[in-house]
Amino acid sequence: MSPNRLLLQFALRRPLWIGLTIAFGFSGALFNGVSTMLIIPVVLGLLGEEVNLSGAPPILRKVFSSLAQSGGEAQFLWMMGFILLAILLKNVTSYLSTLTSSYLSRSLVKDIRKEGLQLLLDVDFDFYIKTKAGDLINRLGGEVGSTATAIRVAVLMLCTMITVLVFTGILLSISWQLTLITTVLLAIVSLSNGFFVKRAKHFGQQLSDRSRDYSVAVLEVLTGIRLVKATGSEPYEYQQIAHLIDAREKADYDSQTNSALITPANEMAGLTVVVAILLLGRVFFRGQLESLSTVLLTYLLVLFRMLPLVGQLNNARSVFANLAPSVAVVTDFLRRENKPFMSKGHVPYSGLREGIRFEKLEFTYPGHDRQVLNQVDLWLPKGTTLALVGSSGAGKSTLADLLPRFYDPIAGRILIDDRDLKEFEIRSLRQSMGIVSQDTFLFNDSVRNNLAYARRDATDDQIIEAAKRANAYEFIVKLPEGFETLIGDRGVMLSGGQRQRLAIARALLRDPDILILDEATSALDTVSERLVQGAIEELSRDRTTLVIAHRLSTIQSADQIAVLDQGRVVEVGTHTELLRQGGLYAQLHSMQFSEEPQTV
Ligand SMILES: Nc1ncnc2c1ncn2[C@@H]1O[C@H](COP(=O)(O)OP(=O)(O)OP(=O)(O)O)[C@@H](O)[C@H]1O
Ligand SMILES: [Mg+2]
Known part of the structure; x- marks a missing residue:
């Protein structure tokens, strides 16, 4: 879709406001034009000059004759009043036009922002992996x-265009010959603006690209600020980003110097047109200049008022061209066809009855060739725990991500009570799951709100109860403001073990049907690990649980342990069975036992 069609598409959703904007713009222009047209004859009349309206447009003569009844001085005072009234109406309608056009543009922007937000919430994970x-x-x-x-x-261009058209109509009614010439001359001026417009677009592209580079760089540094500081990379990052700041401002400056040229260039060109019209008028109307002076003056005044508007239009064209690359970026952003979306399913999930079956699962990450899961067959009966172990990169987290449908397998199926996962309505499915992932996420908010995120209607008692069961209550009440303590970005104020226990309390509060725990006990000291371990046992008791742990000590009591190696399930059994088999699990176990005797 072309960027302009995007704007049009959004605009057409607000037909009433478009109509009002056009209507007020048009009436404002009409009052403006009529009052302008009356000024010269009235001023001449008031000064006692002869007002000759032969050759004047019928509308002007009509207005004049209808007001001319009173005759003499009073006639012109009447007309003065009429002009003032027209100017008043012009200003009232212009004001209304500003209000409606402003409301219109704001509504369109709101619509676009909301559509962008909705898209970001709907789109698949894969999009976020590929987009910074x-x-x-x-x-x-x-x-x-x-x-x-x-x-x-x-919208401003639309209003200005209406005014210019009305003025052109008035000019035409005064003299079509002169207007023809004016139009040709002004068209030449506008065409010669093409040069500026093209440059404006080029600089706009530069500005858009540099703004993106700058945003990406700043956010990367902020997210990785610990690494930046730890490696003493501040001067390097400063140089990199300072360079982007310079480039961005240069692009902005270039586009401003370009557009700053348009107004003076157009004013000069406009004046040249007026002079040309004057000279041509003399040639055209040689011999009748005396009688035509009122009409000619009126023509010039209307033209004079119209010229800045033409200038404005040319300027707006270049501003619009300058912004076109941004509109193109937004258009592409709002397109749904080029982004991954998941089928949403329609069967409401109402609880597990028998169990979850993984059937011949195959998976490769979108856009990658390497197969991460290969012919995975597993059965997780209701109310039991299945533990996944295996070396780093074996595909454990990937397998766990398929259950809440963060991704769909490329072949094979996951069945919940013999029904394909994809048939379930995706939100109700996910809401029935509690997920404690490898990297716990916490909001920069109070402990209480972080816990209640999983269940917004939770009472204080329920929150405290969940915190207690997750072994988190003790440390929470010792925080400066207890449950109301703000825990900083991503929970920086807390230790790794504390963050994990909060994540577990959050999952507990939800009382999920199915529980997915990814490596919740890595990188913890023995005491924290015991606390977290206790919390996990509490959480997974009598619940259907898929757990991933690097420390084999934490999963010894699991009903089943599946060993993954390069995406394949190579062993399945209980702790004792697998040890007896003497395969990969036994190997991993003896390695850990010799490395970390204290945890076994
Ligand atoms: N978003 C992704 N895009 C492409 N490849 C990915 C993506 N995430 C993981 N992988 C690859 O998939 C493979 C399996 O990764 P996964 O995270 O499932 O391993 P894991 O068994 O959980 O490892 P660990 O024990 O270190 O957490 C790895 O080779 C990894 O490089
Ligand atoms: Mg993992």
């Missing part, structure tokens, strides 16, 4: 902001 967060923030912030300006400019 800084780029997204730039699109949803800066680029949508530029698109907003483009919309305002487009």
Whole structure:
């Protein structure tokens, strides 16, 4: 879809406001034109000059004759009043037009932002893996902001265009010959603006690209600030980003110097047109200049008022061209066809009855060739625990991610009570699962709100109960403000073990049907591990649980242990059975036993 069609598509959703904007714009232009047209005859009349309206447009003569009844001085005072009234009406309608056009452009921007937000919430994980967060923030912030300006400019252009058309109509009614020449001359001026417009687009592209680079770089540094500081990379990062700041401002400056040229260039060209019209008028109307002076003056005044509007239009064209690359970015961003979306399913999930079956699962990450899961067959009966072990990169987290449908397998199926996972309505399915993932996420909010995120209607008692069962209550109440303590970005104020226990409490609070725990006990000291371990046991008791742990000590009591090796299930059994088999599990176990005797 072309960027302009995107704007049009959004605009057409607000037909009433488009109609009002056009109607007020048109009436404002009409009052403006009529009052302008009356000024010269009235001023001449008031000064006692002869007002000759032969050759004047019928509408002007009509207005004049209808007001001419009173005759003499009073006639012109009447007309003065009429002009004032027309100017008043012009200003009232212009004001209303500003209000409606502003409301219109704001509504369009709101619509676009909301559509972008909805898209970000709907799109699959895969999109986020391929797109940098800084780029997204730039699109949803800066680029949508530029698109907003483009919309305002487009609406303004629409209003200005209406005014110019009305004025051209008035000019035509005064003298079609002169207007023909004016139009040709002004068209030449506008065409010669093509040069500026092209440059504006080029600089706009530069600005859009540099803004994206800048956003991406800043966000990367902020997310990795610990690494930046730990490696003393501040000067390097400063240089990198300072360079981007310079490049961005240069692009912005270039586009401003370009557009700053348009107004003076157009004013000069406009004046040249007026002079040309004057000279041509003399040639055209040689001999009748005396009688035509009122009409000619009126023509020139109307033209004079119209010229800045033509200038404005040319300027707006270049501003619009400058913003076009941003509109293109937003258009591409809002397109749904080029983004991954998951089928949502329609059967409401109402609880597990028998168990979960993984059937000949195959998986490769989108856009990658390497097969991460290969012919995985597993059976997880209701109310039992299945543990996944295996070396790093074996595919454990990937397998766990398929259960809440963060990804879909490329072949094979996951069945819940003999029904394909894909048939379930995706939100109700996910809401029935508690997930404690490898990297616990916490919001920069209070402990209480972080816990209640999984269940918004949870009472204080339920929250405290969940915290107690997750072995988190003790440390929470020791925090400066207890449950109301703010825990910083991603929970930086807490230790790794504390964060994990909060994540477990959050999952507990939800009382999920199915539980997915990914390596919840890695990188912890013995005491923390015991606490977390206790919390996990509490959480997984009598619950259907898929657990991944590097420390084999934590899964010894699991009903089944599946050993994954390079995406394949190579062994399945209980701890004792697998040890007796003397295979990969026994090997992993003896390695850990010799490395970390204290944890076994
Ligand atoms: N988003 C991704 N895109 C492409 N490949 C990925 C992605 N995530 C993981 N992989 C690859 O898939 C393979 C399995 O990764 P996975 O995270 O499932 O391993 P794991 O068994 O959980 O390892 P660990 O024990 O280290 O957590 C790895 O080779 C990894 O490089
Ligand atoms: Mg993992």
